Amino acid sequence: TQLLEQSPQFLxxxxxxxxxVYCNSSSVFSSLQWYRQEPxxxxxxxxxxxxxxxxxxxxxxxxxxxxxxxxxxxxxxxAQPGDTGLYLCVRSTLGRLYFGRGTQLTVWP
Amino acid sequence: xxxxxQDPRHKxxxxxxxxxxxxxxxxxxxxxxxxxQTLGQxxxxxxxxxxxxxxxxxxxxxxxxxxxxxxxxxxxxxxQRTEQGDSAMYLCASSLVRTRPYLxxxxxxxxxxxxxxxx
Numbered sequence: 001t002q003l004l005e006q007s008p009q010f011l012x013x014x015x016x017x018x019x020x021v022y023c024n025s026s027s028v029f030s031s032l033q034w035y036r037q038e039p040x041x042x043x044x045x046x047x048x049x050x051x052x053x054x055x056x057x058x059x060x061x062x063x064x065x066x067x068x069x070x071x072x073x074x075x076x077x078x079a080q081p082g083d084t085g086l087y088l089c090v091r092s093t094l095g096r097l098y099f100g101r102g103t104q105l106t107v108w109p
Numbered sequence: 110x111x112x113x114x115q116d117p118r119h120k121x122x123x124x125x126x127x128x129x130x131x132x133x134x135x136x137x138x139x140x141x142x143x144x145x146q147t148l149g150q151x152x153x154x155x156x157x158x159x160x161x162x163x164x165x166x167x168x169x170x171x172x173x174x175x176x177x178x179x180x181x182x183x184x185x186x187x188x189q190r191t192e193q194g195d196s197a198m199y200l201c202a203s204s205l206v207r208t209r210p211y212l213x214x215x216x217x218x219x220x221x222x223x224x225x226x227x228x
Contacts (some may be wrong), residue, residue, distance in 0.1 A: 040118075040221070040222070040224070041221050041222070042113070042200050042202070042219030042221050042222050043152065043200075043219050044219070045217060045218075088151050088152075090151075092214070095140060095142075095157065095204065095212075095214055096142070096154045096157065096165070097142075097152070097154065097202075097217070098154070099151025099152050100151050101149070101150055101151050102150075102151050
């Protein structure tokens, strides 16, 4: 069961464009994580957000946790081909991770 | 330490055969997790160990699947009588957990996975 809904499922853009991907749930989370996964590799943690309304920046990536802690967004500014990958939002419960289906991002040169 | 290692990276097997995968976690991590990821999906939790004890198994882990972590270090995941539906990426992860004064996880890290294809 996918308790985390991610949208869009696929995104294909040109280098230099901006984009936002979304993660939504009907449940309140104590924290939420974003991972990026490249083909043939395991997911790599990008960020953890904990506080409602929290905004975290990682270079050109901006992560926001909704005020009600039920949703999150990831915004990428001036996307580059190296940003290509599967972006996964994840909630953690007692150490187990529950993943959304992910957004497959492709950035063309 | 080079992170979480999984072996083999790829495995092709005939339906009905048994396969075994190995995971070597980060040495100071006390928790080890197994996940399965099929095409177009995020990883799904299968089971986890704290030290050598297997503390939880998902309903996804049928009777044909067994996991061990005999000395609290490396772990193996065995699939008996493989079926085509078992084709997936099997991911291992490890973390360091402290339970006192409250539950905190550090350093949740995934390996590169074992890609299983059942033909």
